[in-house]
Amino acid sequence: MSDPSQKLPLQEKVPVKNTIHRLSDLLISFLVLSLLCYRFSSLTTHGYGLWLLASLCESCFAFVWLLSVNAKWNPVIYITHPERLSKRFDDLPAVDMFITTADPVLEPPIVTVNTMLSMLAAEYPTHRLACYVSDDGGSPITYYALLQASIFAKLWVPFCKKYNVRVRAPFAYFSKEVLEPNKKSGFETDWKNMKIEYEELIRKIEGAAKGYVPYHMDGELAAFSNTEKGNHPSIIKVILENKKGDDLPHLIYVAREKRPKHPHHYKAGAMNVLTRVSGVMTNAPFMLNVDCDMFVNNPEVILQGMCLLLGFSKEEMSGFVQAPQRFYDGLKDDPFGNQLVVLQQIMGLGIGGIQGPFYGGTGCFHRRKIIYGTSPEEEKIRDERSYEELRRIYGSSKELIVSAENITSRSTPGSPGPSSDISGRTSEAVQVAACTYENNTEWGNEIGWVYGSMTEDILTGLRIHAKGWRSVYLDPVPPAFLGSAPMGGPASLTQYKRWVTGLLEVLFSRNSPIFATLTKKLCFRQCMAYVIINLWGLRPIPEICYALLPAYCLLTNTSFWPKASSQEFLLPVTLFTTFKIYTLGEYLHCGLSVRAWWNNQRMQRISSQTAFLFGFLSVLLKFLGISETAFEVTRKDQSGSDAYTEDPGRFTFDSSPFFVPGTALVLVHIAALGVGTKKAVVATGELVWGLGELACSAMVLLYFWPFVRGLFGKGSFGIPWDVIWKALLLGFMFLLFCGLGVHS
Numbered sequence: 141m142s143d144p145s146q147k148l149p150l151q152e153k154v155p156v157k158n159t160i161h162r163l164s165d166l167l168i169s170f171l172v173l174s175l176l177c178y179r180f181s182s183l184t185t186h187g188y189g190l191w192l193l194a195s196l197c198e199s200c201f202a203f204v205w206l207l208s209v210n211a212k213w214n215p216v217i218y219i220t221h222p223e224r225l226s227k228r229f230d231d232l233p234a235v236d237m238f239i240t241t242a243d244p245v246l247e248p249p250i251v252t253v254n255t256m257l258s259m260l261a262a263e264y265p266t267h268r269l270a271c272y273v274s275d276d277g278g279s280p281i282t283y284y285a286l287l288q289a290s291i292f293a294k295l296w297v298p299f300c301k302k303y304n305v306r307v308r309a310p311f312a313y314f315s316k317e318v319l320e321p322n323k324k325s326g327f328e329t330d331w332k333n334m335k336i337e338y339e340e341l342i343r344k345i346e347g348a349a350k351g352y353v354p355y356h357m358d359g360e361l362a363a364f365s366n367t368e369k370g371n372h373p374s375i376i377k378v379i380l381e382n383k384k385g386d387d388l389p390h391l392i393y394v395a396r397e398k399r400p401k402h403p404h405h406y407k408a409g410a411m412n413v414l415t416r417v418s419g420v421m422t423n424a425p426f427m428l429n430v431d432c433d434m435f436v437n438n439p440e441v442i443l444q445g446m447c448l449l450l451g452f453s454k455e456e457m458s459g460f461v462q463a464p465q466r467f468y469d470g471l472k473d474d475p476f477g478n479q480l481v482v483l484q485q486i487m488g489l490g491i492g493g494i495q496g497p498f499y500g501g502t503g504c505f506h507r508r509k510i511i512y513g514t515s516p517e518e519e520k521i522r523d524e525r526s527y528e529e530l531r532r533i534y535g536s537s538k539e540l541i542v543s544a545e546n547i548t549s550r551s552t553p554g555s556p557g558p559s560s561d562i563s564g565r566t567s568e569a570v571q572v573a574a575c576t577y578e579n580n581t582e583w584g585n586e587i588g589w590v591y592g593s594m595t596e597d598i599l600t601g602l603r604i605h606a607k608g609w610r611s612v613y614l615d616p617v618p619p620a621f622l623g624s625a626p627m628g629g630p631a632s633l634t635q636y637k638r639w640v641t642g643l644l645e646v647l648f649s650r651n652s653p654i655f656a657t658l659t660k661k662l663c664f665r666q667c668m669a670y671v672i673i674n675l676w677g678l679r680p681i682p683e684i685c686y687a688l689l690p691a692y693c694l695l696t697n698t699s700f701w702p703k704a705s706s707q708e709f710l711l712p713v714t715l716f717t718t719f720k721i722y723t724l725g726e727y728l729h730c731g732l733s734v735r736a737w738w739n740n741q742r743m744q745r746i747s748s749q750t751a752f753l754f755g756f757l758s759v760l761l762k763f764l765g766i767s768e769t770a771f772e773v774t775r776k777d778q779s780g781s782d783a784y785t786e787d788p789g790r791f792t793f794d795s796s797p798f799f800v801p802g803t804a805l806v807l808v809h810i811a812a813l814g815v816g817t818k819k820a821v822v823a824t825g826e827l828v829w830g831l832g833e834l835a836c837s838a839m840v841l842l843y844f845w846p847f848v849r850g851l852f853g854k855g856s857f858g859i860p861w862d863v864i865w866k867a868l869l870l871g872f873m874f875l876l877f878c879g880l881g882v883h884s
């Protein structure tokens with residue numbers, strides 16, 4: 141113990157200086173409050189109609205603004221020292237790695253295979269790792285792809301380690317035109333051979349997707365005969381089993397049992413099965429979960445994660461460790477506004493200074509005992525629970541109960557060793573993967589991934605924070621994981637719709653952040669941060685009202701702004717300009733371009749007035765008992781589609797109702813601008829009346845520019861006629877409504 145290096149910390153928490161940011165926050169808050177004071181104090185002069193409506197909308201925006209100031213106020217970052225791990229620990233704890241895939245068409249098996257290979261090749265003692273792939277598609281093609289990839293892995297993993305390859309997903313590695321220089325002899329020959337082997341692997345997997353599976357595979361795939369998607373027994377296969385000293389970790393394929401009438405709870409259900417299956421097979425104290433498209437981009441990531449999991453004096457400080465979502469195929473300047481760089485960097489680091497980042501569903505290390513419902517204060521003592529009680533919580537598997545007791549009764553590092561003979565445990569694993577296993581247990585509720593929201597990640601993270609655990613952001617250089625971002629209008633909006641649906645479900649669930657603050661241990665400021673995103677689904681209401689206001693005013697000769705010649709007019713103008721400069725500053729600060737800033741400004745308005753609206757409606761339908769919400773999987777790898785090859789950044793459309801409100805809004809504003817300009821110029825001869833309204837109307841059209849272009853676009857770049865008809869109908873109804881306004 142005399143070696144001083146043993147005492148060196150594994151991580152350091154560093155507050156980020158943000159004086160300028162804070163001052164700008166205060167300045168804008170002051171302007172916002174001034175505007176509201178002016179609005180409400182002049183209600184009597186301006187009447188209780190439009191003026192009041194505008195004031196209410198602006199109050200909503202001001203509320204969200206204040207919440208966001210709170211979330212950004214105390215940013216922190218963590219610096220990690222993985223090189224010190226070996227000095228502190230002789231043996232590192234085991235990690236169970238989970239990959240989820242759901243559909244071999246939307247998520248081509250070669251994508252999953254690359255993620256899997258990158259994980260198997262991570263820098264970590266291989267006998268401490270197990271990789272579980274959950275296939276909700278129950279697809280023989282995915283299984284076949286994994287089998288073939290496991291053969292390739294026997295060459296790939298040693299190759300990566302020998303030459304210290306940096307990016308260990310082969311598709312990303314081989315997509316680089318130039319060879320990484322390497323001093324070791326034999327590199328070039330090995331590299332060429334490896335490339336040939338990888339191409340062979342692609343050929344086999346793509347062949348299988350087209351229906352060619354070689355003869356001799358029949359036996360291997362027998363388990364899949366007579367299975368249908370959504371109706372099959374559990375299929376669990378140990379593809380690789382690590383015997384101490386082997387190059388490769390365990391690799392296990394898991395297709396949980398699916399039956400048509402049985403709710404499977406989408407990804408949350410898959411994660412719970414993975415938790416149980418791994419519980420009876422390897423039972424590692426830590427779990428790392430990624431989506432099938434999120435490959436390991438920094439081979440040291442598990443070591444990095446360990447610094448944050450083991451590096452605090454109290455486990456409570458790092459209940460889970462979350463890496464931000466970054467994308468490898470992110471288009472330049474984020475045309476679809478879904479790369480979330482600023483959100484993650486500014487808000488992510490900011491809430492790092494409160495109770496810690498939200499759980500993002502992928503790229504996250506969890507402690508198994510927390511997933512099993514342990515609270516921070518239970519770290520040492522665990523009350524004795526009867527077998528009956530444990531059975532009610534964990535379900536009927538004795539093995540699982542024993543493994544769970546083992547995990548919840550220890551503090552983490554001295555965790556159980558690797559288990560031998562995991563193949564021998566397959567039958568137990570099949571039992572815990574059954575679709576009836578969870579009946580009358582706490583799975584999906586008090587333990588495991590929580591059910592009841594399309595964003596199971598936020599809901600589950602919330603339950604963890606509510607117990608009083610904190611979380612930590614892991615953001616090494618190079619980035620820990622890289623995934624794929626949806627492209628094109630329909631896919632991006634569908635993703636947003638699902639998120640908004642899920643987030644709103646959380647707000648109204650019994651796990652709502654508000655209850656969690658009142659009755660549990662969620663920090664008040666953390667609750668405020670959660671509420672920002674949980675409220676996304678209600679945003680379309682004030683936003684759409686506010687977007688319609690200028691059109692209404694122009695069409696009916698009314699106004700919701702002070703006269704352009706008056707002094708008060710300067711207030712909203714200053715606020716608007718300062719706010720835009722402020723957001724631009726944030727983008728530049730995060731290393732993004734002006735173009736990216738503008739694209740995001742635009743997509744925020746588009747998403748919230750289209751996708752968010754549908755998210756809101758789907759939650760409404762759920763509460764009315766009319767329809768259930770569903771998880772629509774995002775298509776990965778769209779490099780083949782026409783729109784992608786022609787102009788990948790351009791907004792695309794389809795006949796989905798998503799596009800109706802946006803199109804209607806655009807049509808209404810075109811009409812309003814026409815009428816308004818004529819009135820303003822012809823009637824008064826000078827641009828005083830309605831200047832604010834005209835500017836707002838023009839702004840809406842600028843924000844919805846992709847829709848304006850879509851009116852004239854061809855193919856998938858054009859808005860389909862049936863959408864335009866419906867939008868015209870909506871627009872016409874609005875004009876009728878304005879007509880009523882004029883006469884009354």
Ligand SMILES: O=c1ccn([C@@H]2O[C@H](COP(=O)(O)OP(=O)(O)O[C@H]3O[C@H](CO)[C@@H](O)[C@H](O)[C@H]3O)[C@@H](O)[C@H]2O)c(=O)[nH]1
Binds near residue numbers: 241243405406502774
């Ligand atoms: O029934 C299902 C549906 C989905 N998935 C998996 O869930 C993951 C995420 O699905 P994806 O379509 O890629 O959604 P994203 O919007 O990209 O995912 C984000 O948002 C989700 C919540 O909406 C989180 O679960 C994800 O971790 C987070 O990355 C993928 O690995 C899927 O294979 C399943 O395993 N079973």
Ligand SMILES: [Mn+2]
Binds near residue numbers: 431433623624774
């Ligand atoms: Mn995804």
